[in-house]
Amino acid sequence: MSNDNSNDNSGDDDEHYYVAGYSAEEDPYCQPNGVLLNNFDITTTKELNIIETRSSSLAIEDLLLNPAPTEFAVSNLQAIHKKIFEDVYPWAGKFRVVDIAKGDTFFETHKDIEDKLEVLFDGCKQKNYFTGLALDDFSQELADFLIELNRIHPFREGNGRTQRLLLSHIALNAGYKIAWEGVSDSAMRNACIDGVDGNNVTMIRIFKVYLSLAPKENLHPALIKKASL
Template sequence: MDKYKYSYLDEKGIYCYQDSDVLINKLNIQDEETFYKVERLYSGLRQSELLNKPIDGNLDFEHLKAIHFYLFQDLFFWAGKVRTVAIAKGNLFCLPQYIESYAKDIFTNLKRDNYFQGIPKEDFISCVTNLLADINALHPFREGNGRTQREFIRYIGLKSGYGFDWSKISAEENIVASYESVNGNSDKLRAIISKIIYSL
C-alpha cells in the first residue's frame, strides 16, 4: 500500500511542526496519534452538522472552499485555503501554482452541464465520477480533500434527488479507486458511485 501514501514537498515547514509529520493545529497537539484521533472527532462532528444543514452555495470553487473551512475550522488556520505545497500519491496532484486555473476549468464545465440536473441516472453517475476524478486530481487543500469532495458531491446529489452511502465501501476501496482515477482510470471510481448511490 506504500504507493497509496501521500508525500509532500514542504521544505519551509509551512504546515507541520519541526521534524514532525503532525500538522500545525489550533489545539497545538504535537503527538501524531493523539492529533489523528482529535482531528477525526472534530471534523466528524462538523460533518454530522452538515447532514442536517448543508452549506448553501453556487457549486463553484468558493463553495468547495467554504465546505472545507466548515469541516476544519476548529483545527487548521488554513481551513478553506488553497495549499501552497506540492502533494503526491504515486503521481503528483495539481501543482499549487495551477490550482486556481484548473479549478476554473472544472467548475466552468460543471455550470455548463447544469450541475447534472435532469439527466438519466446512468448519465448522472458518469458525470459525478468524472467530477470526483477531476476534483481529486486538483486536490486543492493540504489535508481533508476526500471529506470535502464527498460533502460537495452530496450537495450535488441533493439537488437531483440522490444520496450516497459511503459506508457500503471500505476505506481501502476508496483509496485505490481515487488513486487510479488520478492516473487516468476511473472504472473503479464509477463502480463505487454506482454501488453507493440511492434515490431520495
C-alpha cells in the same frame, strides 16, 4: 501529521501526504517534527488524529443537517473545508501553497490549483450541476468530477472528507444520495488511482452501486417545489 482517512485513527504516517520538492522543515504547514500545525498545539500525530476526527465528524454532521445548495462554485469547496476543519487548523478553507504527493501520486501543482478548479466547476455549471440525469449518466458525470477534483487535491489536508461532503450536496441537488458508508477506503483509493491513469470505470461502478434516489425530505425546498409543479 494527520491522516485524511476519517475512518482511521491509527496515526499511521505511511498514509500521510508529503511535500514534493521540499524538506519537512520547509513545509509551512508542519511543526519541526512533521506534525501539522494546529490550534491545540498538539505535537503528536496520534493525538492530533483523534482530535481532528472528532471535530470534523461533528462539523460534517452539522453540515448535513442543512439543505444542499442548488449552485456550486469553488467558494463552496472552500467553505466546506473551512467549516469541517476551522476548529483544528488555522489554514482551514485555504488552498495549499506547496506541492504534495502520496505514494507514487503527485497532485496538481499549487500554482495551478485555482485555475484548474475554476475550469472544473465551470464545466459542472455548464452541465446544470448534473441535474435531470438518469442514474447511469449521473454516475459517470460524478465519477469524472471526483477524479479530477481528487487529482487537483487543493488542500494540504482534509481533501477526502471535503470531497465527500461536496459530492453529497451535488447528489442531493440532483435528487440522489450517496451511501458513503458502504464505500471501503481501499475501493475509493483504487478508483482514484485508476482515475489518475485515465480509467474512470472503477469510480463509475462505485457510484452506480452506492447512489440511489434521495428521499423527498432530504431535498432542497426549491427542488421539492419544482418537482411538484
